[in-house]
Amino acid sequence: MSNFTNILKKEVKELLTPQMIVGIFIPCIMLVFVGYAMGGVMGEVAGGEINLAILDDDDTKNSKNIIDTLAKQENITINALEKKETEHAIEEAKEKGVSMLLVIPEGFGSKIDQMEVAQIELYSILKGFGMREMASTAKVQFVIALINEETAMRNIQEAVPGKNPIGLLHPILPIDFLVIKEKVAPGNPAQLVGVMMSQSVMIPVILMIVVMYSSMMVITSMGMEKENKTIETLLTLPVKRTNIIAGKIVGSSVVALLMAGVYMIGFGYYMQAFTQPAQGQLPASIGLADLGLTMGPIEYGILGISLFLAILVALSLAMIIGVYTQDVKSAQTMIMPLMFMVMIPFFLLMFMDADTLPLALKILLYAIPFSHPIIASRALLFNNYLPVIGGIVYMAGFALVTLWLTVRIFNTDKVLTAKLSMKKFKMRK
Amino acid sequence: MEKAIEVRGLLKDFGEIRAINRATFDVSKGEIFGLIGPNGAGKTTTLRIVSTLLQITEGSVSVFSLDVREDAARVREFISYLPEEAGAYKNLSGKAYLEFMAGFFSSGDKERQQMVGKGVEIAKLEERINDKVTTYSKGMTRKLLVARALMINPRLAILDEPTSGLDVINAQEIRGLIKDFVRKGTTVLLSSHNMLEVDFLCDRIALMDKGKIVESGTPPQLKKKYSTSNIEEVFMEAVR
Secondary structure (H helix, E strand, C coil), X not given: CCHHHHHHHXXXXXXXXXXXXXXXXXXXXXXXXXXXXXXXXXXHHHHCCEEEEEEECCCCHHHHHHHHHHHXXXXXXXXXXXXXXXXXXXXXXXXXXCCEEEEXXXXXXXXXXXXXXXXXXXXXXXXXXXXXXXXXXXXXXXXXXXHHHHHHHHHHHHXXXXXXXXXXXCCCCCCCEEEECCEEEECCHHHHHHHHHHHHCHHHHHHHHHHHHHHHHHHHHHHHHHHCCCHHHHHCCCCCHHHHHHHHXXXXXXXXXXXXXXXXXXXXXXXXCCCCCCCCCCCCCXXXXXXXXXXXXXXXXXXXXXXXHHHHHHHHHHHHHHHCCCXXXXXXXXXXXXXXXXXXXXXXXXXXXXXXXXXXXXXXXXXXXXXXXXXXXXXXXXXXXXXXXXXXXXXXXXXXXXXXXXXXXXCCCHHHHCCCCHHXXXXXX | CCEEEEEEEEEEEECCXXXXXXXXXXXXXXXXXXXXXXXXXXXXXXXXHHCCCCCCCEEEEEEXXXXXXXXXXXXXXXXXXXXXXXXXXXXXXXXXXXXXXXXXXXXXXXXXXXXXXXXXXXXXXXXXXXXXXXXXXXXXXXXXXXXXXXXXXXXXXXXXXXXXXXXXXHHHHHXXXXXXXXXXXXXXXXXXXXHHHHHHHCCEEEEEECCEEEEEECHHHHHHHCCCCCHHHHHHHHHC
16 A cells, blocks of 8 residues: 555545534535425425415306316316305315415406406415415415406407407517527526526535535644644654645545535535426526537536646645644634635625626636636636636646645644744734 | 764754754664653754754754755654654544554555554553544553554654653553663664653663753763762752
8 A cells, every 4th residue: 555545544534533424414414404395385386286265256257267267277276165254264264274265256247347457355374474485475476367367368359359369468479589609599688697597606616615625624634633643753754745745635635525525415405496497487498508508528627627726726725724723623713714715706706797896806806716617617608718728727826836835844844833823913013 | 883863963943942952962773862851951852853853953963874854754764753742543443543654664465464463462452452542541542652653663763751641560561662672673762751761771861951962871870970879860960
């Protein structure tokens, strides 16, 4: 077994403790659980069953037409009521576990016949104030829209026989097209942004989670070496410093990737809850491929290099910071500036485009190495390779310098003697 | 006699603090050489420099004729350093820890297993050798660390307070073990607060105070020179 493999194995064994494994799985299980719970509610909002009770005080052809239309809907179940007064009907509906009561008042049919505005009453029966209750609003909107559409169609058919009621009710049907460079495809900007956001948000999330976990692991490993007083022995072993650094970086990355992988599974389930189309809304059917907004193997390869370099920069920076730690606790505090460096581009680029930022923010953004994979994930979709290659060159240079610095520091006695003295800092101030 | 360690005019500063002030001494091959002195005398710093851990401000240190600055990597092949407050990897078992350490000094699996077998024998932790280090007492951890330092048959063992944290019986056992290793050819440089231990173990000693070597020689020579019955009194006389 080579020295590198020996250190790598030790790192993984040291970091992957039962406590750590429990710490990985609990957030994951919680995310899956929350995802399922949210998914159920969102599913209800999106296309869940509507349990409807109807009190027909009008009892005319028009009211019966409405009831027939509603009964024909696959997602609507109509419950019969015995009570004939609204108050009692509400009680009966509650007892039957119905979520909505539709009351068609007397005179409804005659008003419709006279083409006047007719009222109906819709009672949403709430059992709490949670997300589930949000669904009832969408259901009410859906039922009202259905009744309005059906009534309008019948009125038009009677008023203008022989004509297509849809043509009169919706005389204009817009067809949206998007033009990106030389490509034209159906769709509108809102749909495109929606689809792009759902796809492009994943790259920053993956980057943030992997970078955070891996740099946390590296610095924890250094903190543990110092806290357990094993660093001195390690540094007197006949092992090249580069092997020690590489073993720590790779070992921590293995554990971090495992953690990030498990976390991403949980996150994936969680995100699924929010990707359901709303009631009556068609799923986004925008053709990204028609617009040339897809990535091929080469683009994915380039993005992979960009992500790898960002992770390498984070790990080598964490190693340098790790030199100044005294124990695991101080290590976790000292990693915070690095975490901020990861979070700044994540949040900035989630809501804004790099080109739209003020100059100072733009400089800051480009100076932070972790911005580049996020920028690359978008630029590659538009075949804009210049910022991507520039970012890769910048990160490669940054990684080389930080790795070189790490090796240099490990070849000195700073690993043993360096510590950040806040006292000194305060005194100087 | 051939020299295992040669220290010439060693000077080590930590900022404005002078930890070692022009120390000069030699350690012969197959010898047990002890550095003794009070806290802050510079013993640990000297051991750390010989172990290639700390850099030298001025002077020179060589181990088996190799300069610790220029040939640090080669020096590490010959030495085994046991720091005073060392610990072991808490999430590894005692045996896994020995296996990890043996991996750096063995050329194959057979040799590695031989080293580990020897380590297990020295540590005398019985079935507890398979338990995680985090469950060990301070004394058990120290025994494991001593075993780690000696199982590889180092040419030079650098032991900082080797029996620190051990009870009388275990400490005596470790002292016997160190003597055995020296008989088989290992050279030992150690530091200790325990003057009895130094008297029992060391062929020669150097007394350190405020970073300086104030006296050196064999324990009988020094006792005779200062007309005292023990090393403690020698030390008190020498620093007076």
